[in-house]
Amino acid sequence: MAHAQAALLIVDVQVDFCPGAALGVKDGDQVVPLINRYSQRFRAAGLPIFASRDWHPQRSAHFAGFGGPWPVHCVQGTPGAAFHPDLVVLDAANIISKGTDLVDDGYSAFEGTFVDGSTLEERLTCDDVGQLCVAGLATDYCVRSSVLDARKLGLRVILLVDAIRGVEVHFGDSARALEEMSNAGLETATLETLQLG
Ligand code: VGL
């Protein structure tokens, strides 16, 4: 059997999470050039690259008008739901849509589905991925949930800490999320320290 390989998961690098947009994350757009460099390395090594997108119905219970905590963002098919224009776009088959439910927040990429209806867990098993490297937005929500789910599945998880940013509804949320992920056995790396292979 092949040795379990690494994969890259890019979380929610979408227009609405960038500064000035519906749910702007401070410096959220600054992750884009770094993530593109990570992608280049994974592609060169022949390793899988997945990208999740927040993909809500208009009347999601996730939104303030319908009982949730958030301003309207990343509504399916709207310009705000598009990936950041500078993000190197992947094969459409490797995009995970999540948060599509009317009542669930859908923070984790493991709750989403690919266009063929399969899940990230199924794809990781199929591709023999044992090590998931995670970058994107937002540290304290979708990155956190995706990382914790990956750890529950027993994957090695490496957070690419130079390519994440948090929403910080409350000051310190990202630091608390990092602490929680680290207690769950998260490892960290940067462009300089990441070892693939
Ligand atoms: C996210 C808040 C609301 C995220 C999504 O992608 O982290 N955060 N919806």
Ligand code: ZN
């Ligand atoms: Zn959302």
